[in-house]
Amino acid sequence: MNQLKTASLSATSTLYPVLLTISLVHLLNDSIQSVIPAIFPIIQQTLHLTYFELGCIAFANNFVASIMQPVIGWYTDSKPLPYLLPIGMAFTLAGMLGLAFSFSLGLIILSVTLVGIGSAVFHPEASRVVVMAAGQRRGLSQSIFQVGGNAGQSLAPIMTILIFVPLGQFGAIWFTVIAAIAIILLMYIASWYRQQLLVYEFPVRKERTVTATNKSRNKKVGFALFLIVFLVFVRAFYGAGITNFYAFYLIENYGLSIKDAQFYVFLYLVAAAVGILSGGPLSDRFGKKNVILYSMIASAPLSIILPHVSLAWTYPLLLLNGFVVVSSFSVTLVYALELIPGKVGMISGMVFGLSFGMAAVGAIALGGLADVMGLKFIMVLCGFLPALGILTVFLPSEKQIKEWNAENA
Structure with a gap:
């Protein structure tokens, strides 16, 4: 830990001890977040919940986190608060304590809301830490950070098998x-973080006289940011379908037990974590826009045929699709930060916060559709979502973004 205190920041050096530590915390944070979908099969049986009610629980957690993330990020962009990080995690601890002892739908929603607040605080400020420690390896640094989160998410099925099946809902107490x-x-x-704020200077977008050229450029930047948020939403919506409902689909359509079904979801999430770690270095070499485009387009045929194959084929398809579709996850944030430099907290909160908030709405929609149309219908519907990645072609090139930033310097 002394390395964290003594590491001196420079514009070119990448501080791996800091990155690995914040990635480890990301793993711990998201492993706690993944308790919520992991516990779904248990509380569905014990509390006799519908798929719509399960969607409401997912919505409470994700929507609170998503609404607060850009707000917290916007505020801390002008006034960074390093010690907000441990304070936010204290809310998560309280949420886990409450979840272990909640035996009504209302109390469970309150508990997961506290966990959502902790996540909302963590992600914008942690993203700022990653930027300060990245040096020139921004793609790789975001991948190191994000792979921790995805590794934590991948633990959800294992937690169901090892903790919640034998211990029930009370097993959540261990996550405190x-x-x-x-x-x-x-x-x-x-x-x-507090020490580095004394020496680190984030890029600032200077105010300039508004001209027709500036207005045109600002419209293009605004459109690009909107498109980025939409693409992250599409990816998150698809991920919500897999992580929240695919285990139920396997149980219903293939006759698997809760334990066996969770292994399939675990496989997808592990492959996603490996994909994230690969996407950053690939973007440093081949360009961020290219990685975003090809990761979604290549996953489209895999996701489309997934609901229609035999059980034996689901393993390789989930493995390959998890790797491909999520490989551009961290790349998307780096692209957005370069699109609007100097707003690390707000942009990270907007890109991931608001988009996952929309995915939370999607969780309710998917749950309601599952109650009415069946699980296979929503799996087929989700399968077509990655094809929307073709819209990436309308994003500005990285060369164009550099020219815009040079004009604004």
Whole structure:
């Protein structure tokens, strides 16, 4: 931990001890977040919940986090608050404590809302830490950070098998220990973060006289940001279908047990974590726009045929699709940060916060459709979502973005 306190920041050096530590905390944070879908099969049976009610629980967690993320990011862009990181994790700890003892739908929603608040605080400020520690390896650094989150998410099926099947809902109490460990690590990160604020300067977009050229450029930037948020929403919507409902689909259509169905979801999430780690370095070499485009287009045929294949084929398809579709996850954020430099907290909160908020609405919609139309219908519907990645062709090139930023320097 001394390395975190003594590391000196430069414009070119990549501070791997900081990146690995914040990635580890991301793993712990998102492993706690993944408790919520992991516990769905248990509370559905014990509380006799409908798919729509399960969607409401997912909505409460994700929507609160998504609404607060850009607001917190916007505020801390002008006034960074390093020690907000451990404070946010304290909300997560309280949420896990509440979840272990909640035996009504209302109390469960309240508990997951507290967990959502903790996530909303963590992601914008953690993204700022990653930017400060990245040096010139921004794609790789975001991949290191994001792979921690995806690794944490991939633990959800294993937690169902090892914790919630034998222990039931009360097994959530063990995650208060994980939250406490994360708080300790974040105290060290916050100390490093506070010291680096004395020497680090984020790029600032200077105010200029408004001209017709500026107006035209600003419209193009606004459209590009809207498109980025939409593409992240599409990817998140598809991910919500897999992580929240695919296990139920396997149970219903293939006769699998809860335990066996969770292994398939685990496979998808592990492949996604590997894909994220690969996407950053690929974008540093081949360009961010290219990685975003090809990751979604290549996954489209895989996701379309997934609901129609035999059980034996679901393993390789989930493995390949998880790797491909999520490989541009961290790349998308780096692209957005270059599109609008100097607004790390707000942009990271907007790109991931608001888009996942829309995906939370999607979780309710998917749950309602599953109750009415059946699980296979929503799996088939979700399969066509990655094809919308073709819209990436309308994003400005990275060369164009550099020219815009040079004009604004």
